[in-house]
């Protein structure tokens with residue numbers, strides 16, 4: 412090869428690599444870029460250690476079951492995954508049934524708007540988003556209902572991200588974000604006109620604790636809507652494949668233990684709620700919620716290559732590849748949970764706090 416060809420080939424390869432690393436988009440192009448991946452509030456040198464610490468929780472499962480250990484466990488998880496979620500999924504950290512002819516973005520928004528429509532709130536009412544993530548649902552719900560939404564998340568980094576997004580969307584006058592534990596909320600009794608939680612209370616070691624807190628802060632006569640992660644009636648604890656799938660979901664999603672669908676209403680009633688409606692939104696005629704996850708497989712391979720290169724170049728913190736790989740594996744367990752029908756992330760429950 413003459414020197415001109417060598418120079419030309421090297422320049423082409425370098426240019427291609429630069430484009431792949433810095434410009435090649437992710438599944439969700441707006442917002443986070445691969446080069447911005449961080450460990451949330453964890454300093455970049457500690458990402459790998461925190462990843463190992465996250466796994467150590469599963470070696471001592473009794474600890475995740477205790478209320479005091481939960482904030483640390485869940486907080487570590489969200490420091491590790493928040494940027495990857497935003498980069499590869501978007502600002503709404505949940506699933507929704509796919510809707511033929513509609514984009515994922517629209518299907519997500521429709522699923523979110525349904526939650527607030529079920530609350531029957533009026534413009535100017537004050538409602539709470541329990542476990543708000545970086546606020547994708549909060550912004551859709553505030554824009555749709557004109558209610559004032561207060562979000563609470565255990566993760567400080569998510570609070571910062573949500574505040575940035577709220578401001579950018581021009582919704583910061585309707586949306587407020589608070590860092591705190593939903594098992595001990597920093598809000599007065601009877602202070603909200605409605606409450607919702609989207610795929611968040613599954614992180615509570617005891618569902619009655621978070622439901623009791625939500626009941627406490629709601630005004631009498633107001634409603635609470637939740638999309639719960641549960642095992643369905645098709646789950647068989649004696650089937651080793653079922654057990655493997657559910658344990659895989661728990662480990663890759665920071666869950667202290669998935670509950671069965673038939674426990675949810677019982678717990679709601681136990682803390683004082685009237686149960687108005689209960690339904691698995693994943694059941695037909697809904698279209699599969701897991702198809703988006705399954706369709707993205709090629710993009711995840713590409714993301715894996717990208718994350719590996721960025722880590723190798725020292726741009727992404729050490730440990731990012733491990734976190735990404737964990738999510739890659741989790742995506743497969745979630746898909747299997749959906750396809751077999753043993754798991755749903757959208758068991759809807761609508762509750763009412765009785766009038767005083």
Ligand SMILES: C=C(CC[C@@H](C)[C@H]1CC[C@H]2C3=CC[C@H]4[C@H](C)[C@@H](O)CC[C@]4(C)[C@H]3CC[C@]12C)C(C)C
Pocket residue numbers: 495496498499500503504505506610611613664665704707710711714715735738739741742745
């Ligand atoms: C409600 C929860 C989170 C639900 C989902 C938002 C996330 C569950 C699994 C996540 C992902 C899996 C694969 C990732 C992929 C390998 C990567 O390249 C891009 C991001 C993923 C698609 C990521 C996105 C978010 C999820 C779908 C739980 C935690 C209670």
Ligand SMILES: C[S@@+](CC[C@H](N)C(=O)[O-])C[C@H]1O[C@@H](n2cnc3c(N)ncnc32)[C@H](O)[C@@H]1O
Pocket residue numbers: 481482485489502503504505541542543544545546547548563564565566569591592593594608609610611612614615
């Ligand atoms: C899967 S995310 C869902 C976020 C949001 N509902 C959405 O759909 O985009 C779960 C959220 O619950 C929050 N969470 C989990 N345990 C919590 C706790 N004990 N207190 C407050 N927030 C908690 C997490 O920080 C995260 O924001």
